[in-house]
Amino acid sequence: MRPLFHPALEDIRPEAILYALSDPERVAIFAKLATAGCGGTCSALADLGDRVIPKSSLSNHFKVLRESGLIRSERQGVEMRNQTRCAELDERFPGLIRSILVAYGQLPGQLETMSREKSRDGQ
């Protein structure tokens, strides 16, 4: 297995982020990952409720998320641990991830403190 590629923060491109998150399945995966308490393994995320994502497709979704800079993946024993790079990303693209998740109606609790411009003026 070839080593996993993760772009450096400064190499993350907005078009890659938007492309990765223009697929509702990937958004669902990313949003679940951003939810504290989720193990972050592939198999834990395959079930979308209405359909189970084939594992080759799932693996590809993780690759797209990883190489766009949205998540970090690390092998831990037999499984893969995935976590979002939200904090870093918010530094580089302030408010971007947050407003995307809000648009999808997927803002998880953990992210509610991500951007400072949060609930300052009543909304």
Added chain:
Amino acid sequence: MRPLFHPALEDIRPEAILYALSDPERVAIFAKLATAGCGGTCSALADLGDRVIPKSSLSNHFKVLRESGLIRSERQGVEMRNQTRCAELDERFPGLIRSILVAYGQLPGQLETMSREKSRDGQ
């Protein structure tokens, strides 16, 4: 020529917005359109500096932008007038368009007053 389709505000899907703006050429077009004073015709937007977009590709870019709900197109005589739907969009997806354009380093002056959560807390 078949009539131009524009989605109603409530039918606009975030995945379509992100997909449309995951292409840097379309972002460049959209950002130019958002700039006050730009005529908004296709031919006025074909020149990207480093390359001229073929007109069939350009027409397709406009179609993607239009059908995702990002712009409104209206025939005016022989040419087509295009304008962004930023104000409406910001109502439906607060802060989204703004943070995307900021991420691309493309925030035009007109939009600086778009979102209320702007420069409230120093940045």
Added chain:
DNA sequence: TCAACAGTTCCGAATTTCTGAACTACGGAA
């Protein structure tokens, strides 16, 4: 009626996406 222009549609080539099947990597049991 015709020519010129702005933009759209068509269609074939190139690229990308999808997913089942085969494969690799690791851990545990014997």
Added chain:
DNA sequence: TTCCGTAGTTCAGAAATTCGGAACTGTTGA
């Protein structure tokens, strides 16, 4: 050590999408 089971990756070919030149449509002005 060898074998097995589990987690995930890679491969490969079918399907879908994108790209862009050529032909076409709609509009204005002569």
